[in-house]
Amino acid sequence: MRRYAAIVRNMFLESLNFRADFIFMVLGNLVGVFLAYYLWRAVYAGSGGTLHGLGFLQAFAYVAVSGCIFTMIETWAEWDLAMSISRGDIVLRLHLPLDLHLTTLVESLGIFLTRLVFTGVPFLLLIIFAFGVPVAAGINLIFFTVSLFFSFLISFNIDFIVGVTAFSFESVLGLKLIKDAVILFLSGAVIPLAFFPEALRPVLMVLPFQAMYYTPVNLLLGEKSIPESVLMLLIQAGWIAAFMTAGRLFHRKILGKLTVSGG
Amino acid sequence: MNKKIIEATGLTRHFRVLERREGLSGAFKDLFSRNYRTVKAVDGVSFSVDRGEILGLIGPNGAGKSTTIKLLTGVLKPTAGGVTVDGFVPFSDRRRYVANIGVVLGQRSQLWWNLPVIESFKVLKEIYRVPDAVYERNLKLFNDLVDLKRHYHTPVRKLSLGQKSICDIAASFLHDPALIFLDEPTIGLDVSVKKNVRKIIRTLNRELGTTIIITTHDTGDIGNLCPRLILIDKGTIVYDGPTARFNKAFGSFRTLHLDMSDMGEDERGALEGRLAGCFPCREKISVREEGDGWVTLTLNQDEVPLLDVLNHCLKTCRVKDVKIEDISLEEVIIKSYEGALA
Numbered sequence: 001m002r003r004y005a006a007i008v009r010n011m012f013l014e015s016l017n018f019r020a021d022f023i024f025m026v027l028g029n030l031v032g033v034f035l036a037y038y039l040w041r042a043v044y045a046g047s048g049g050t051l052h053g054l055g056f057l058q059a060f061a062y063v064a065v066s067g068c069i070f071t072m073i074e075t076w077a078e079w080d081l082a083m084s085i086s087r088g089d090i091v092l093r094l095h096l097p098l099d100l101h102l103t104t105l106v107e108s109l110g111i112f113l114t115r116l117v118f119t120g121v122p123f124l125l126l127i128i129f130a131f132g133v134p135v136a137a138g139i140n141l142i143f144f145t146v147s148l149f150f151s152f153l154i155s156f157n158i159d160f161i162v163g164v165t166a167f168s169f170e171s172v173l174g175l176k177l178i179k180d181a182v183i184l185f186l187s188g189a190v191i192p193l194a195f196f197p198e199a200l201r202p203v204l205m206v207l208p209f210q211a212m213y214y215t216p217v218n219l220l221l222g223e224k225s226i227p228e229s230v231l232m233l234l235i236q237a238g239w240i241a242a243f244m245t246a247g248r249l250f251h252r253k254i255l256g257k258l259t260v261s262g263g
Numbered sequence: 264m265n266k267k268i269i270e271a272t273g274l275t276r277h278f279r280v281l282e283r284r285e286g287l288s289g290a291f292k293d294l295f296s297r298n299y300r301t302v303k304a305v306d307g308v309s310f311s312v313d314r315g316e317i318l319g320l321i322g323p324n325g326a327g328k329s330t331t332i333k334l335l336t337g338v339l340k341p342t343a344g345g346v347t348v349d350g351f352v353p354f355s356d357r358r359r360y361v362a363n364i365g366v367v368l369g370q371r372s373q374l375w376w377n378l379p380v381i382e383s384f385k386v387l388k389e390i391y392r393v394p395d396a397v398y399e400r401n402l403k404l405f406n407d408l409v410d411l412k413r414h415y416h417t418p419v420r421k422l423s424l425g426q427k428s429i430c431d432i433a434a435s436f437l438h439d440p441a442l443i444f445l446d447e448p449t450i451g452l453d454v455s456v457k458k459n460v461r462k463i464i465r466t467l468n469r470e471l472g473t474t475i476i477i478t479t480h481d482t483g484d485i486g487n488l489c490p491r492l493i494l495i496d497k498g499t500i501v502y503d504g505p506t507a508r509f510n511k512a513f514g515s516f517r518t519l520h521l522d523m524s525d526m527g528e529d530e531r532g533a534l535e536g537r538l539a540g541c542f543p544c545r546e547k548i549s550v551r552e553e554g555d556g557w558v559t560l561t562l563n564q565d566e567v568p569l570l571d572v573l574n575h576c577l578k579t580c581r582v583k584d585v586k587i588e589d590i591s592l593e594e595v596i597i598k599s600y601e602g603a604l605a
């Protein structure tokens with residue numbers, strides 16, 4: 001474990017070097033939060049307070065917190081992986097006496113942690129204190145933290161699978177953007193699930209994507225009872241197990257197929 | 264312990280490469296029917312390496328050297344044949360196996376790009392679970408050879424190519440590997456850094472008994488480091504034996520490049536016959552047109568003095584410029600097929 005921890009540490013240190021990236025990410029988030037605020041205020045104008053059972057602050061909170069989660073769990077792992085396969089840099093990871101899937105995971109974890117500390121937490125504070133989103137200071141915070149980490153694990157494994165399949169396509173970036181757009185939409189991160197047509201909602205609830213955004217946001221806002229919250233976490237854990245297994249299968253399959261370019 | 268550390272038998276790796284058709288209509292056709300071509304990068308090579316040996320792998324571009332290294336380091340799965348290294352089957356046992364080897368690639372760095380050099384060393388120490396004493400000893404060994412300490416706190420991206428190469432070699436042996444594979448470690452380095460790299464490799468081999476496999480295009484690396492070499496061409500072994508025998512067979516060969524662009528093509532064409540007439544020898548002087556007016560002569564100094572041939576050419580032809588070089592690897596391979604090393 002210490003071996004992988006050392007990689008997390010270095011990846012954390014290394015991503016601290018991209019200060020300009022952070023500044024732009026923070027600015028981007030800031031713009032996003034303001035846009036969401038004014039957009040949803042316009043949507044709610046003249047609505048008499050609630051739409052589809054959600055108040056304005058709730059709807060805004062869903063979208064703003066989801067955006068914030070996206071910037072944390074979106075570590076470009078699929079891009080890094082596809083690029084390192086197509087450029088052949090993947091050999092450098094294969095030379096280490098480590099598991100490729102786990103190594104990629106902990107590298108991604110290092111980036112996730114930097115994002116959490118330097119953009120995630122400040123933005124959550126901003127949303128809560130500047131915009132007045134009601135978040136209780138109780139067990140919901142612990143549920144949220146666990147759930148956020150779970151979301152990262154699901155997201156990483158999807159990225160891993162996309163990354164190892166994407167390198168054979170000419171457009172890794174295109175595939176990545178489509179994947180992000182689909183996940184954000186179907187998970188209720190762009191438009192709260194409550195706003196989706198009645199018929200569609202049960203379908204979305206059995207898809208894995210809601211577990212990545214809807215679950216942590218719900219747990220943060222603390223609208224569910226403790227047993228309900230625990231159940232949501234368990235469902236999320238179930239999705240992690242499924243995606244971890246799929247990631248392992250792809251990992252096994254790809255190792256024999258790698259041709260490792262260059263040299 | 265087995266004396267042989269590497270045993271490869273019929274080691275083969277083929278690649279299936281998509282032949283892309285040209286242009287837009289070609290790309291469209293590619294969507295529906297694809298043409299594959301098989302590249303025999305490594306094609307049935309067998310050899311063995313003794314513990315503590317320094318072995319040089321040479322060959323022209325695309326010969327299959329890097330692919331051989333990738334098969335030996337467990338990165339690629341062989342298409343056929345097999346290899347064992349230090350009791351492991353590299354590809355199947357990769358995770359356990361690579362703990363025991365070090366790999367240096369001239370074109371890629373395993374160091375963390377934005378972090379000070381020492382941070383990379385520290386993480387490698389954790390990854391390979393290197394005991395403190397071994398880690399300290401190896402760093403000291405390195406510091407005695409080349410002053411590495413002054414780079415410890417420099418971010419890798421700020422190192423020069425030469426400094427980075429030295430650090431990469433240091434990184435590859437921190438864990439006391441039984442073997443180190445170096446794929447073109449001296450590529451792009453100047454003479455003095457090359458010398459340092461060779462000194463380091465020689466010392467590691469002598470002090471720690473590390474087996475070294477090195478690929479290179481620099482005959483200086485081979486001459487200075489490797490008592491034995493393997494010459495590869497088109498995925499097969501052309502020569503495997505002592506460097507001394509190789510040098511004896513080819514050391515007296517020279518290539519003479521002459522700029523004869525002022526002469527007509529037929530005039531240049533007559534040169535080969537005329538040389539054969541003037542300098543009768545067992546192996547006739549080969550003459551090759553380079554297409555840009557330059558002509559390349561290859562001759563064996565044991566049979567015919569270079570200066571006589573040069574004088575003859577200067578007297579009988581209009582020569583604008585002259586360059587003299589050792590025999591090229593391409594010529595060596597042609598001559599090997601003709602039986603020069605038999």
Ligand SMILES: Nc1ncnc2c1ncn2[C@@H]1O[C@H](COP(=O)(O)OP(=O)(O)OP(=O)(O)O)[C@@H](O)[C@H]1O
Pocket residue numbers: 259260261262263278279280302303304322323324325326327328329330331
């Ligand atoms: N991943 C790959 N996919 C397809 N073909 C490959 C791949 N890797 C190598 N080849 C082909 O295999 C052959 C041998 O390549 P290799 O890299 O082993 O040569 P090399 O001896 O290292 O050459 P160089 O001196 O230029 O580095 C070449 O024809 C190359 O095009």
Ligand SMILES: [Mg+2]
Pocket residue numbers: 263328329330446
């Ligand atoms: Mg090569």
